[in-house]
Amino acid sequence: MARKKIALIGAGNIGGTLAHLAALKGLGDIVLFDVVEGIPQGKALDLSQCGAVEGFDAKITGSNDYADIAGADVIIVTAGVARKPGMSRDDLLGINLKVMKAVGEGIAANAPDAFVICITNPLDAMVWALREFSGLPHNKVVGMAGVLDSSRFNHFLAEEFQVSAKDVTSFVLGGHGDTMVPVIEYSTVAGIPVPDLIKQGRSTQERIDAIVQRTRSGGGEIVALLKTGSAFYAPATSAIAMAEAYLGDKKRLLPCAANLTGQYGVDNLYVGVPVIIGKDGVEQVIEIELNEEAKGNLQVSVDAVKELLDACKAIDPSLA
């Protein structure tokens, strides 16, 4: 059987980490693409030289030519710019929208059958725009944010309850911004709902509320520490989990930015919801019962994403 091909558009911090993880996990041969000459080639050579130590034999190449992504099974897009302290993700919209146009056209022309995972921020607007520019089916274009945000929430909850993060599950829904919606009612430690753990006196509502807030500003906390860019290890790990779900037809139920067609009362917009990922890409959007507070919070988040889509349409009328 032919090896799978993984194309990474953007060979920066996340792109390089994605390539490393994909090679270590044996997902397939890897093409790192970037507009900057030398960066993808240099990273590809460096990563290839891990193979003899790690025992992997993936072919890793760097390129500045979209023709080299031809036939890719999975494409992960991180092309664009990351924020610096003092900026919001939304401040990246103007510059990254132009990047999404180039990337969408490159994918459409060279790898229209790929499963495309977008990471570039502001995520919900960029994945929507990338889908529009590429013209690929909606089920084959998905955004990564919820896996990362839930993983952050799980990490903080694991610290709070002093348990392994492996035993914590949660859903963070909505847009990947300050309005994201960590849902406490669906957060558990080995199946025990967090509200029950609060009742047992293992934490307090105030402490959990502070964790929700820390999760919401989890990206900004790292930006403030790094000063030169944003998080990249956990974002890369999260996207690789989504790629593995597709390549292995795993039917994983993950929170991802998916196109909604009426679910949650939302139409024609990408936002974070639980989805099943398998060989057909986003195979199902799962609707979960939300209490009134979570419903209201999700609506606020959806409205924030809508505003970003309007901003995209104002910048590029071809999207209107």
Ligand SMILES: NC(=O)C1=CN([C@@H]2O[C@H](COP(=O)(O)OP(=O)(O)OC[C@H]3O[C@@H](n4cnc5c(N)ncnc54)[C@H](O)[C@@H]3O)[C@@H](O)[C@H]2O)C=CC1
């Ligand atoms: N969705 C999420 O949860 C997360 C999203 N992000 C976002 O991911 C993006 C990438 O982050 P990093 O890898 O840290 O940034 P980075 O700056 O290290 O890498 C971005 C790369 O994109 C390249 N690039 C720029 N324009 C391009 C184009 N037209 N075509 C191809 N490549 C192009 C740059 O040369 C650079 O190598 C940012 O927008 C960041 O905000 C970051 C973390 C989490």
Ligand SMILES: O=C([O-])CC(=O)C(=O)O
């Ligand atoms: O905060 C940022 O700019 C990067 C990001 O989306 C995250 O780490 O969640």
